[in-house]
Amino acid sequence: MRDALEFEWMGKPSVVVVADALTGPADAMLRLCGVPDYPYLVTPFPVGNLDGDEIDARADGMIDDIVRMLYERHQSTATVDAAAGDAQLVYDDAFAVIDDYTRRGWTDGLPIVPPTRERVDELLRMTARAPGDVVVTLATRDGLSATVEQIAVNAAMAGCWPEHFPVVLATMDAMADPRYNLHAHTATMAGAQQVVVVNGPIRHRLAMQTGNGALGPGWPANNAIGRATRLVIRNLLRSVPGEFDRAGFSHPGRFGWCIAEDDENSPWPVLAEQGPSPVHGDATSVYATVWQSSIINHVRQARAIVDELALTVRTACDANWLHHDAAADSSFYEGRPFMFVTGREHARVLSQDGFAALDDLRGALYEGLTRPDRARRPVAIAGPSQIHVVYLHATGMQQTWFFAPFQSHNMVTRPI
Amino acid sequence: MSISTLRPVPRPRASDPTRSMARPLRAGEAANVALVANGKPNSMELLDALAARLSSRIGVREVRRYRKPSVSVAPTEHDMAEIAEWAHAVLTAVGD
Numbered sequence: 001m002r003d004a005l006e007f008e009w010m011g012k013p014s015v016v017v018v019a020d021a022l023t024g025p026a027d028a029m030l031r032l033c034g035v036p037d038y039p040y041l042v043t044p045f046p047v048g049n050l051d052g053d054e055i056d057a058r059a060d061g062m063i064d065d066i067v068r069m070l071y072e073r074h075q076s077t078a079t080v081d082a083a084a085g086d087a088q089l090v091y092d093d094a095f096a097v098i099d100d101y102t103r104r105g106w107t108d109g110l111p112i113v114p115p116t117r118e119r120v121d122e123l124l125r126m127t128a129r130a131p132g133d134v135v136v137t138l139a140t141r142d143g144l145s146a147t148v149e150q151i152a153v154n155a156a157m158a159g160c161w162p163e164h165f166p167v168v169l170a171t172m173d174a175m176a177d178p179r180y181n182l183h184a185h186t187a188t189m190a191g192a193q194q195v196v197v198v199n200g201p202i203r204h205r206l207a208m209q210t211g212n213g214a215l216g217p218g219w220p221a222n223n224a225i226g227r228a229t230r231l232v233i234r235n236l237l238r239s240v241p242g243e244f245d246r247a248g249f250s251h252p253g254r255f256g257w258c259i260a261e262d263d264e265n266s267p268w269p270v271l272a273e274q275g276p277s278p279v280h281g282d283a284t285s286v287y288a289t290v291w292q293s294s295i296i297n298h299v300r301q302a303r304a305i306v307d308e309l310a311l312t313v314r315t316a317c318d319a320n321w322l323h324h325d326a327a328a329d330s331s332f333y334e335g336r337p338f339m340f341v342t343g344r345e346h347a348r349v350l351s352q353d354g355f356a357a358l359d360d361l362r363g364a365l366y367e368g369l370t371r372p373d374r375a376r377r378p379v380a381i382a383g384p385s386q387i388h389v390v391y392l393h394a395t396g397m398q399q400t401w402f403f404a405p406f407q408s409h410n411m412v413t414r415p416i
Numbered sequence: 417m418s419i420s421t422l423r424p425v426p427r428p429r430a431s432d433p434t435r436s437m438a439r440p441l442r443a444g445e446a447a448n449v450a451l452v453a454n455g456k457p458n459s460m461e462l463l464d465a466l467a468a469r470l471s472s473r474i475g476v477r478e479v480r481r482y483r484k485p486s487v488s489v490a491p492t493e494h495d496m497a498e499i500a501e502w503a504h505a506v507l508t509a510v511g512d
Contacts (some may be wrong), residue, residue: 003452003484003491007506012450012499013438017462018511026511034431047510048457055458059465066466067473070505073440087427090420097421106424115422140488144426153422184488235424330455331485408486 001029001040002140008038015069017062021045021246025187028243032142041065088117101157106235108227108255112157123152123165135169136176138237140183141244146172146236151228154235158228158256163206164221167284168228170416171196174286175229179335179410185288186239191247192288192406194233195339196226196258197390199272200282202416208260211393215259215341215401226256253289259341259390266391267351268358271339272413274388282416287339288406291320295400302353305346305400306361310368313338313402317369318376320404327380327407334382335410339403340365343394362387380407446475447504452482452491459510466507 004016018026020042030036041062050058091097097114101107113119124131131149138144148169155168175182175194185192203210209219217223239245247254263270272283293316295309317323327333342350355361366384381387388411441447451467453459460481467479480502482495490496499506 001511003454003508004506006490006496007450007452007499007503007508008438009435010500011438012503012506013440014506014508016511017466017507017509022511034429034435035437038437043462043510047459047462050458050462052461055461055465058462059469063466063469063473066470066507070441070474071443073437087423088420089423090418092418094419097419101421101424114419115424116420117422120422140490150424150426153424157424178489181486181488184486187488231424236426238426331489408488 001026002033002142004040005029005033005035005038013070015041015066017041017043019043019045019047021189024242025244025246028238029141032144032238039069041069105240107157108230108234110255113159115153115156119156120149120152122162123155123160124149126162126165127169129169135172136182136232136237138183141237144237146232150236151232154231155224155228158231159220159224160228161220161224164225164228166416167198167202167206167225170414171225171229171284171286172232174284174412174414177412180286180288180412181332181409182233182237184408185406186233186237187244187246188406189246189248190290190406191250191254192290193251193253193257194229195253195287195289195403196229197271197285197287198225198258198260198283198416199263199270199285200416202282203260203263210260210262212395214392214394215257222258222260223256226258228256229258230254230256259392261390262393265344265393267347267356268361268389268391271388271390274358275411275413276385277413279413279415283413284416285411285413287337287403287411288409289339289403290406291316291404293402293404295402296398298398300349302350302355303364305350306355306364306368309340309400309402310365314369314373314376314379316402316404317379322380322404322407323377324380325377330408332408332410333380336380336382336386336405336407337388337411338381338386338405339388339390339411340400341390341392341403342400343392343397345395345398346400347391358389359384361389441474441505444475445504446477448478448480448502449476450480450482450499450503450506452484452499452506452508454484454487454508454510456487456510462509463507470507
């Protein structure tokens with residue numbers, strides 16, 4: 001939709017075809033761009049599985065409208081009241097704030113901390129950046145943006161303590177990188193989850209959980225930081241149902257998902273040091289995932305663990321459009337990351353039985369994901385260096401999780 | 417005692433007066449038509465089918481095909497510049 005408007009503004013009459021499943025985001029884009037009544041063509045979803053005859057039939061059904069639209073000038077009659085909405089709102093008490101913010105759709109459905117001026121200022125004092133500095137701009141959403149202060153408002157709502165705010169800010173910096181392609185995976189029907197991984201001594205200063213239970217609830221820093229990023233995406237970048245969010249199932253990880261790696265006990269370089277531009281010390285990495293697979297086994301041979309991981313991931317990727325035939329044709333392919341999160345038991349076997357070096361583990365996994373196999377197509381992964389491993393000091397269960405990547409994104413790491 | 421809070425959402429923006437929709441094609445005008453596929457499966461196939469029908473309905477001088485680097489990103493600067501220079505009308509697909 002955005003492309004068609006750009007062409008119109010260039011003076012080229014345009015017609016865009018949108019699947020009926022995505023008219024919500026299309027209409028949101030039109031409202032955002034100030035042309036809510038711009039006409040477009042709607043065709044039933046999906047288009048990708050049609051055969052040639054079916055495509056011809058769709059084209060036959062649309063051609064009259066296309067000709068008409070190319071010969072008629074569109075005149076928008078809509079106006080936007082730029083003054084609407086007070087910057088500050090006044091309530092009787094905190095319960096009234098929570099009720100009203102929920103009613104307005106400004107929360108994730110859970111209660112929020114009222115973002116008072118005083119609380120937001122406490123967060124802002126943790127950064128030298130000016131409140132009005134723009135941190136995120138989505139060109140593909142007509143320049144929709146988030147400033148330092150707006151991010152602080154949402155972080156306060158998420159329950160962030162002031163000392164959490166530098167992590168939130170650095171994370172949003174990372175998410176703003178075009179390689180992360182935030183617009184795509186916050187508007188996809190796949191309902192992608194934005195995962196944050198923190199490395200460095202700041203994990204200890206914030207008492208982040210890096211061991212048992214680290215992927216779940218109960219850890220103020222992990223949970224509030226993750227939730228803050230999702231509230232920014234929701235409230236400021238407008239990924240809400242009816243606007244840009246068009247998730248089919250969605251996912252509980254979209255309440256917020258912030259992982260702190262156990263740097264000290266990892267047998268391998270930490271995540272922030274695994275990419276092409278390693279960051280040492282306090283760092284945040286952002287990843288986008290669409291589903292996860294768990295591998296649980298009790299084997300004591302590293303090679304057997306690698307084989308099980310490869311089999312599981314390869315099978316799931318074959319069934320979920322992450323095989324080479326379906327997902328290798330993208331500008332994001334070369335940098336598409338594949339993230340594994342492993343606990344103590346698997347890490348110990350792997351590192352003590354031939355895979356003390358991360359590159360050796362990457363090589364073995366890559367070989368298992370891509371070697372010829374009659375039953376499963378190769379995984380759409382560009383090379384061994386695209387494999388990343390995060391270590392949690394989670395004990396007891398011999399478990400590793402695979403975080404399947406959203407196809408069109410690269411992982412981005414930023415210092416905190 | 418009342419409590420005052422800050423809005424967590426952007427304020428509505430004013431319309432950009434420099435933006436205006438294109439003038440439509442003129443009757444009898446032979447047009448160069450750009451097809452811009454976003455890379456979703458069958459997007460270019462659908463555009464090709466539409467272009468074939470368009471050629472029999474209006475005066476189409478030439479059709480050129482463009483494919484975006486990936487879904488949800490803009491066309492390349494090169495392609496945008498060429499379309500700006502050359503095309504009279506654009507068909508894009510598919511929001512799928």
